[in-house]
Amino acid sequence: MNNKIILWLLLTGTGLTSCHKQRISKNTTLPVKDTLVINESIDSVKIDSLKPEKSALIPLKIKELPFDYLTAKSKFSFKSNEQDFDNTNINIRIKKDSVIWISVTGVGFEIARGLITPDSIVFMDKFHKDYFVFSYQQLSKQYNFDLNFALLQSIIVGNLPFPPNGNDGVAQENDFFLLRQTSNRLNIDNYIGVSNLKLTRLNALEIPTNNTFSLDYAEFKEVKTFLFPFESLIKLDVRSPKDQKVYNTTMHIKHSKVEIVSHNPGFPFSVPSGYTRKR
Numbered sequence: 001m002n003n004k005i006i007l008w009l010l011l012t013g014t015g016l017t018s019c020h021k022q023r024i025s026k027n028t029t030l031p032v033k034d035t036l037v038i039n040e041s042i043d044s045v046k047i048d049s050l051k052p053e054k055s056a057l058i059p060l061k062i063k064e065l066p067f068d069y070l071t072a073k074s075k076f077s078f079k080s081n082e083q084d085f086d087n088t089n090i091n092i093r094i095k096k097d098s099v100i101w102i103s104v105t106g107v108g109f110e111i112a113r114g115l116i117t118p119d120s121i122v123f124m125d126k127f128h129k130d131y132f133v134f135s136y137q138q139l140s141k142q143y144n145f146d147l148n149f150a151l152l153q154s155i156i157v158g159n160l161p162f163p164p165n166g167n168d169g170v171a172q173e174n175d176f177f178l179l180r181q182t183s184n185r186l187n188i189d190n191y192i193g194v195s196n197l198k199l200t201r202l203n204a205l206e207i208p209t210n211n212t213f214s215l216d217y218a219e220f221k222e223v224k225t226f227l228f229p230f231e232s233l234i235k236l237d238v239r240s241p242k243d244q245k246v247y248n249t250t251m252h253i254k255h256s257k258v259e260i261v262s263h264n265p266g267f268p269f270s271v272p273s274g275y276t277r278k279r
Contacts, residue, residue, distance in 0.1 A: 060164075060170050060177055060179065060192065060197075061197065062160055062164070062179075062192055062197055062198070062199065063196065063197045063198055063226075063227065064159045064160065065157045065158060065159055065223075065226050065227075065228060065260075066226065067094075067096055067157070067260045068095070068096055068260075068261075068262060069093070069094065069095055069096070069260070069261045069262065069263065069264060069265055070092075070093070070094045070096075070157065070258070070259070070260055070261070071091075071092065071093050071094075071258070071259050071261060071265050072091070072092040072255050072257065072258045072259075073089075073090075073091055073092075073255065073256050073257040074089075074090050074091075074092060074253050074254065074255045074256065075087045075088065075089065075090075075253065075254045075256070076088045076089075076090045076104075076251070076252070076253050077251070077252040077253070078249075078250075078251050078252075079249070079250045079251075080247065080248065080249045080250075081247050081248060088104060089104070089105045089106075090102055090103065090104050090105070090253075091103040091105070092156065093265045093266070093267060094153065094156065094157070095264070095267070096153070097118070097149075097150075097153070098117070098118070099115065099116070099117055099267050100115075100116035100117075100149075100152065100153060100156065101113075101114070101115055101116075101267040101269065102114045102116070102123075110126055111125075111126055111127055112124060112125055112126055112127075113126065113269060115267065115269040116149065116152060117149065118148075118149040118150075119135075120133060120134060120135055120136075121133070121134045121135075121136075121139070122134075122269070122271075124271060124275065129272075129274060129275050129276065130275060130276050130277075130278045131271045131275045131276075131277055131278070132277070132278050132279045133277065133279060134279065136148050136149070145206065145211055145213065145236065145238055146184065146185070146186070146206075155215060155232075155234065157228070158198065158199060158217055158227075158228060158229045158232070159199070160179075160190060160199050161188075161202065162181050162183045162186075162188055162190075164179060164181070167182075168180060168181050172194070173191075175193065175194050175195065176191040176192060176193060176194060176200065176201070177191070177192040177193075177194060177197075178190070178191060178192075179191075179192055185206050185207050185208075185209075186204050186205065186206055186207070187204065187205045187207065188202065188203070188204045188205075189202070189203045189204075190202050196220065196227055198217070198220060198227050198229075199217065200216070200217050200218075201214075201215065201216050201217070202214065202215040202216075203215075209238075209239060210239065211236075211237065211238045211239060212235075212236070212237045213234070213235070213236050213237075214233075214234070214235045215232065215233070215234050215235075216232060216233045217229035217231070217232045218230075218231045218232065219231040219254075221258075223258050223259065223260055224260045226260070228255075228258050230254065230255045230258065231252075231253070231254045231255070232252075232253060233250065233251070233252050234249075234250070234251045235248070235249070235250045235251075236248075236249045236250075237249075
């Protein structure tokens with residue numbers, strides 16, 4: 001399997017359905033019970049930065065997914081300027097804030113396995129008996145977009161990638177709360193469903209490169225009384241600093257099974273002595 005394909009399988013591990021203009025599934029209004037409310041200290045945020053003519057406050061308590069361990073069985077699709085494939089089988093295991101483990105399977109056998117930690121990303125191409133080791137600094141430079149473990153984990157589980165603070169702007173647009181943030185070089189628009197207070201759409205613009213990142217969630221279903229997006233899409237449009245061309249990458253994942261578990265599901269990962277390190 002091409003190492004670029006495996007890399008993106010490891011980097012995204014989650015959701016994806018089409019460009020951010022795609023219509024969100026009706027299931028986003030699924031009622032939820034006993035959902036944990038986080039950000040208790042952030043009861044309201046001034047909306048002056050979005051709509052200066054208003055001085056009121058909009059209360060916004062976003063419902064995040066709490067977990068110690070999470071497992072998922074999924075179908076993954078990928079499309080870029082060079083690659084295009086559909087419905088690859090992947091298994092995901094996560095220990096919160098520590099490890100993301102991914103196994104890519106073919107017809108009855110494992111093709112690749114990856115281990116993502118806060119320090120690095122390692123993956124094995126079991127077909128060619130190769131393995132690759134990347135730092136986030138290397139990947140951020142290679143793809144000209146800042147990447148880190150917290151961002152990848154948030155994308156997978158559907159939580160807000162950038163924690164809110166009192167400087168964020170909030171306004172209501174039809175069926176969504178628009179939470180507008182800035183983080184380092186990024187301007188981020190988060191669309192929070194009014195009916196379920198879950199992150200449904202995210203658009204990010206990197207300054208000054210104008211690289212864009214969009215994320216859409218759909219098919220929200222209950223997992224242990226908490227809403228989880230069973231379908232999602234990432235779209236990344238990045239201008240190469242080498243040839244100044246814009247490269248488009250779209251990734252889609254559809255989960256068939258997601259479980260929040262209290263026990264350690266195991267994260268087996270060891271590189272056999274006969275494998276060749278390619279990076």
